[in-house]
Amino acid sequence: DTCHAAGVKVVVDTVINHMANSAGTGTAGSSYSKYNYPGLYSSSDLDDCTRDIDNYGDSWNVHHCELSGLPDLDTGEEYVRKTIAGYLNDLLSLGVDGFRIDAAKHIPPGDLANIKGRLSNPGVHWKQETIGAPGEAVQPGQYTGTGDVQEFSFAKDLKRIFSGEKLAYLKNFGEAWGYVPSGKAATFVTNHDTERHDTTLTYKNGSAYTLAHVFMLAWPYGSPDVHSGYEFSSDAGSPNDGQVNACYTDGWKCQHAWREIASMVEFRNTAGSAGVTNWWDNGNNAIAFGRGDKAYVAINHESGSLNRTFQTSLPAGTYCDVQSGKPVTVNGSGQFTATLGGNTALALHTGATSCSDTGPGPDPDPEAGASFSVDATTAWGENIYVTGDNAALGSWNPAAALKLDPASYPVWKLDVALPTGTSFAYKYLRKDASGKVTWESGANRTATVPSSGKTLLSDSWRS
Known part of the structure; x- marks a missing residue:
């Protein structure tokens, strides 16, 4: 209720593919051991394959053997399906708005569809962790009939582009790169797993990380996620007691509150379904593009400044550059002149026509x-x-x-x-x-x- 009152919806990260691979005592006092979870599951509710997955070219092996030694639930069994659906329905009764299905790649798509069909709200937001790789038998596209899938290739390719290749390559980024359809893609720059595995950008990558978020939120592909995580070394997690006092304390990086990232949420909402217009690039690491007549963004991932006159489809008028909080004037031809410092961005949209934090004043001198x-x-x-x-x-x-x-x-x-x-x-x-x-x-x-x-x-x- 507190989240909903603040306009925040709750999506639960649900682990329904497997059980714990060790013995212990749960938070409610129940004891368990590998393959035996009294009152919930026994060995008969688990898949018969008790070895680790060893052949990603075989879908049966991927779906029914153990992921890193974690006992695999037999989601084809009626009791298991009923139990999982009961758990999810309980969460829905508490007011949960959606689910992120952990390790969905290791559950047959038909089993997930059956479980989702048993929910009190079968149309609930449903996002699946499906990490695809060339040549593997199980691919993200096999799960789009159930809901959205996390497009891991999107994040990996962003790291490659922003870490050493050319932003100019992003001109047709999305489905043309072999990704799932935009309407089924959950996109991200990094998440709690990948940032610790060095497969995606992290806050340690500085401006490359920040500018990749600006691009993701401006680009019309998928439904973006912003990971607001913690400082880490190696695979260290969040504070052990789960308590965080405020942004920028206890290791919390608060990326969702960074101006460069937070300001792009309204940009994306304002742009809506408008397509890409007025693409420009310098053949290297400076790009700019519009979203119809609703929005326009420029990204300079060069070390030096970029000064130019940009062509947009925006109506004439004064806009607030939501990246810097400074006013920018677009003339009757849809043009404006600006200077972007090295590794910075500029973003304009029709929902921000004044900068409340700066008040009226002349445009910045582009050479200043x-x-x-x-x-x-x-x-x-x-x-x-x-x-x-x-x-x-x-x-x-x-x-x-x-x-x-x-x-x-x-x-x-x-x-x-x-x-x-x-x-x-x-x-x-x-x-x-x-x-x-x-x-x-x-x-x-x-x-x-x-x-x-x-x-x-x-x-x-x-x-």
């Missing part, structure tokens, strides 16, 4: 900003970043910090667009290959953008 330059010697795998108290600098969030260009090593450089007269605080940090962050010492640095041009900052790393 800060030119960062810092002499910093690094070890192999380390990179230098800058962040500060301005949204364009990542709002002191290391995960949103801007990476500097090492082309003039040991001097690292970056130009960032900021309105004239802007006073800001900033500091440099370094990240190693594992994502570990080390801040430079000393007090915060400060600077002010002049009335014209850029403030030129020539700094040295403070150890």
Whole structure:
């Protein structure tokens, strides 16, 4: 009820493919052991195959043998189907709005359809974890008759593109890449499993991670999920006691609250079903596109600034760039001129025509900003970043910090667009290959953008 009162729906991650593979005592005091769960299941309710899955080219092996030693429930059995449906119906009676089916790939599609058909609301939101791979017998498309499927290839390909290939390749991203139909796809940049397995981007990837979210939420494919997770090393999980006091404490990264990500939710809702228009790219890592006459986004995943006149289908008028909170004026031809700092984005939509946090004022000078330059010697795998108290600098969030260009090593450089007269605080940090962050010492640095041009900052790393 508390969630619903706040406009939040609840989707439960349900584990119905298997049982625990060890002995112990449950939270309610019941004892259990592998293959025997008194009052619930016994060995007769489990599949006969008690070895690990060893042939992903054989669907029977994938569906009926054990996933990492976890006893596999015989979901073809009437009692098991009835018991699982009873569990899900109990959750629905508590007000749950949908289900994410863990390890759905290891349950025959027909069994899942039978179980879902027994629910008090058979049309409930139903999202299935189905990790497909070329050449395997079980593929995500086999489960679209029951509900949505998580398109893991979407997340893996985003990592590949944002980590070293060209954003220009994204022009036809989606079904043309062999993914399931858009209306059946649940998309994500990362989730609680993949971020610990190094198969998708994570908060440790800084601007690549943030910009991938901007793209996902702007692009008309699938139904996007944003994972708001915890700091981790290796496969560490959330706090052991399950208690978190507030955003940015106890290791909670609060990605859902990052301006760059949160602002794109309304962008997506405003764009609706509008298709892609006015695609532009520089042949490398700067792209821009519209969503009909409703929205327009530009993403600069280059280390240097991008200054150009963009062509949109937006009606003439003033809009708020929801990424920076600054006004942008679109002329009668649907054009506007803007400068995007390295590894930043700009997003306009018809639902945001004023910036309440900035008030009225002139458009930023497209040439104005800060030119960062810092002499910093690094070890192999380390990179230098800058962040500060301005949204364009990542709002002191290391995960949103801007990476500097090492082309003039040991001097690292970056130009960032900021309105004239802007006073800001900033500091440099370094990240190693594992994502570990080390801040430079000393007090915060400060600077002010002049009335014209850029403030030129020539700094040295403070150890």
